[in-house]
Amino acid sequence: MADFLMREGSPLTEAEWAKIDEAVVNAARHHLVGRRVLHIYGPLGPGLEVVHTDVYAPPGKGAVDPDGETEDNVVEFSERSYTPLAMVHKDFRIAWRDLEMSRQIDLPLDTAPASTAAVLAARAEDDLIFHGNKELGISGLANVPGSCKIAISNWGTSGAPLDYLTAAVGKLSASGFTQPYAAILSSSLHTMLLRVYKDTDSLEIAHAKEIMGGGVFESPVLSDGQALVLSLGPQNFDLAVGQDLNTAYLESKNLNHYLRVLETVALRIKRPGAICVLGKSAK
Numbered sequence: 156m157a158d159f160l161m162r163e164g165s166p167l168t169e170a171e172w173a174k175i176d177e178a179v180v181n182a183a184r185h186h187l188v189g190r191r192v193l194h195i196y197g198p199l200g201p202g203l204e205v206v207h208t209d210v211y212a213p214p215g216k217g218a219v220d221p222d223g224e225t226e227d228n229v230v231e232f233s234e235r236s237y238t239p240l241a242m243v244h245k246d247f248r249i250a251w252r253d254l255e256m257s258r259q260i261d262l263p264l265d266t267a268p269a270s271t272a273a274v275l276a277a278r279a280e281d282d283l284i285f286h287g288n289k290e291l292g293i294s295g296l297a298n299v300p301g302s303c304k305i306a307i308s309n310w311g312t313s314g315a316p317l318d319y320l321t322a323a324v325g326k327l328s329a330s331g332f333t334q335p336y337a338a339i340l341s342s343s344l345h346t347m348l349l350r351v352y353k354d355t356d357s358l359e360i361a362h363a364k365e366i367m368g369g370g371v372f373e374s375p376v377l378s379d380g381q382a383l384v385l386s387l388g389p390q391n392f393d394l395a396v397g398q399d400l401n402t403a404y405l406e407s408k409n410l411n412h413y414l415r416v417l418e419t420v421a422l423r424i425k426r427p428g429a430i431c432v433l434g435k436s437a438k
Contacts, residue, residue: 159201165404166412171254171264175402178266179416182273183400188374189284189296192337193422194389201398201419203240208423210234211390214331232425239291240397243279244417247272251410269402272416276400281376284394284422285339285383293422296383296392301427303327307380307435310344313353317362323384323431324366332386332429337369340382345373382433391429395421 162172199206209232218225247268257264287295294300303326309315324336340348348360348371363371369387377383385391397419405413424430 160403174264175269178269179273182270183277186274186277188372189281194393196393197396198399199397203397205237205239206395206421208236208238211425213428238421240419240421242419244415245272245276246415249412276416285376299424299427302430302432305433307433327386330428335369335387336367337385338367338371339374341377342375343379344382380435384431386429391426392424
C-alpha cells in the first residue's frame with residue numbers, strides 16, 4: 156500500500172482496513188455514474204498533477220487511393236492543453252469506543268461512516284465530470300463549448316422522450332459520431348421514463364435502452380430537466396485517473412480516528428461534438 160495513505164502507522168488492523176475498503180468500493184460502485192460511460196485512462200500514479208488533453212477535429216473520412224499518398228488524411232490533434240488532476244475527497248471519523256467495542260466483543264466494525272464518505276466522494280466525482288470546475292478552469296460534459304444542443308419542452312408527454320433521444324442520436328450520427336450511444340438523465344426526466352409507453356405493455360425506458368446501446372442512466376448531479384446523449388469511446392472523451400479511489404489515515408484526535416476517502420481524476424474531452432445536451436434552455 157502506498158506510504159502516503161499512512162496505513163502502516165495507523166492503529167487499524169489489516170482486517171479492519173479490509174472492511175473499510177470493501178465498504179468504500181461497494182458504496183462508490185453503486186453511486187458513480189460518469190464511470191459507467193467513460194473509458195478509464197490510468198491509473199497514472201498519485202503524484203501526477205496534470206495530464207494532457209488533446210482536442211481533435213470532428214470525424215472525417217478515410218482515404219482510398221492507388222498508392223497511399225493522400226496527404227490530407229492524417230488524424231492529429233488541433234489543440235493540446237494540460238488538465239489538472241483534481242483531488243476528490245471526503246473525510247470521516249471512526250469513534251474510538253466503537254472500534255474498541257468491536258474488538259472486545261468481536262462485533263463487525265460499523266463501516267457506515269466510510270460508506271457515507273464514499274457516496275459523497277462519488278457524487279463529487281460525477282459533479283466534476285458533468286459540470287467541471289470553474290476554479291480549476293475545467294468544463295464538464297454538460298457545459299463544454301462545442302457540444303450540440305436540443306431544447307426540450309414537453310418531455311412529460313407520452314412518447315416525447317423517445318422522440319428527443321432519437322433526435323439527439325440523429326444529430327450525433329449526422330456529424331459522424333457513431334454507436335454506441337448512452338443517455339444520462341436528471342432524476343426528474345428519468346422518472347418520466349418509468350411509465351407505460353403509449354398503447355404497449357412495456358415501459359418507455361425499455362424502448363430508450365433499445366436506442367441507447369451504451370445504456371440509460373440517472374444522475375442526481377444533472378440539473379433538473381437536463382439530459383445528455385453521448386457517442387461513447389476513448390476517442391471522444393475519457394477519465395484520467397491518477398490515484399484511484401482509496402482510503403487514507405489522517406490522524407487520531409481526542410482518541411478518535413480520522414480518515415479520508417480520496418482520488419485524483421481529470422476529465423479529458425477530445426471531441427465535444429460527441430456530446431448532445433438536452434434541456435429546457437438548450438439552444
